[in-house]
Amino acid sequence: MRVALGPVSGLWERLSGWQQDQVEAAAKAEVKRLAGMLMQPAAAPRLLADRLSDRLEESGGDALVESPYAWLIRRGLVQRQACSDGRCDDGIRLDTGGDCLSCASVIADRRAVRARIRAEAAAQLAGAGTAELQAALEQRLRRHIVVEADRAQVRHDRAAVVAEERRAAVARRREREEVAVRGRQSAPCTGCGLPEAAGLCPPCSYARRTDLLVREAVDLVVAVRADLDDPEQIAELTAHCEADTRALIAEECRRRGGDEAWMA
Structure with a gap:
């Protein structure tokens, strides 16, 4: 913990005893989680310390952190995935320390979409001024974001329906298995006819x-x-x-x- 929380020692001194216990528990849980991702688990405390250093630098130093406890629990210790990859933290791969390829792919897709929309706007508004073209571009981008958000919501809803159907199917299968087990257990003995003998006493x-x-x-x-x-x-x-x-x-x-x- 001295290694992991070393960069925020100034914030630590401003915490109450109860808050220190909570932060220590959260830090230990995060170190354990990070260790499960790494080829060298012993590097997990240093990895968390680097995260806290970066986050503290973003905030302008510990002197500008008004609520140390809330900052540590909600911002400093929390992994920030910039994409859907569970190993991503602010665009960095936790297991390798390199750039997150998923983030790079997302950024490339966004740039490609922006370039396409810019080309379409320029073609449709030939001769328009820079301000008019920029306004049209921003409007189309906002429209694109709304459409993509709606599509993502539809995909999410469909996935939720599929997941619920799978859970229901599993529940039905388990129920059939339980009925079959009860049926086998209640079957009479095939030798002497003794009831509730699971087929053979x-x-x-x-x-x-x-x-x-x-x-x-x-x-x-x-x-x-x-x-x-x-x-x-x-x-x-x-x-x-x-x-x-x-x-x-x-x-x-x-x-x-x-x-x-x-x-x-």
Whole structure:
């Protein structure tokens, strides 16, 4: 904070204790935000200090700042985007320190529009004096600005409608998903018909898992012991091994006082 607020130390001394706390919190938040934009986050305090120096120079020095707290909160610490690029601050790229290309593009577009309107006015008012031509140019520029503002408002309104439609579509999709989830949760068990079992109750699920494990175990035994070229031997050994395995499971469940499903 000593680095970031160094250029405005004169204003800092004129703040009350509460105001100093607020300015310090705002400065810390801005330093953190700037650090997220930079390849070297440690440079963020110096970047904020440079901004404050520039803004103070614009104001003519700290002696001409009548309300230090308001100036710091509303002007000194605040990023001023000259274009739509979030990395722009007074036409300077925060991440590179170079000129903002978006601002340059905006300025070039404005100059091109002004040159076109000037050429149209000169062609339509051939022979007119300088004052008359300048007045016509300013009037047409004001008209152009109004038209562009209306178009921008229309685009903004359309974008707002599209955004609202997207939000509504997302809300409808989430509602359908919630209904589907509730439907799956309320579905009866396909094995025993138990209601509100999400399609399969735990006992039936364990029973199916037991069946799967038994088949895997039997397949392993048959693959090791049977002549795989003898279908009759494979079938006989499969039936015998499965019966023995299930009998072993049943005996273990009986001995432990449970049932086959819960011993899966």
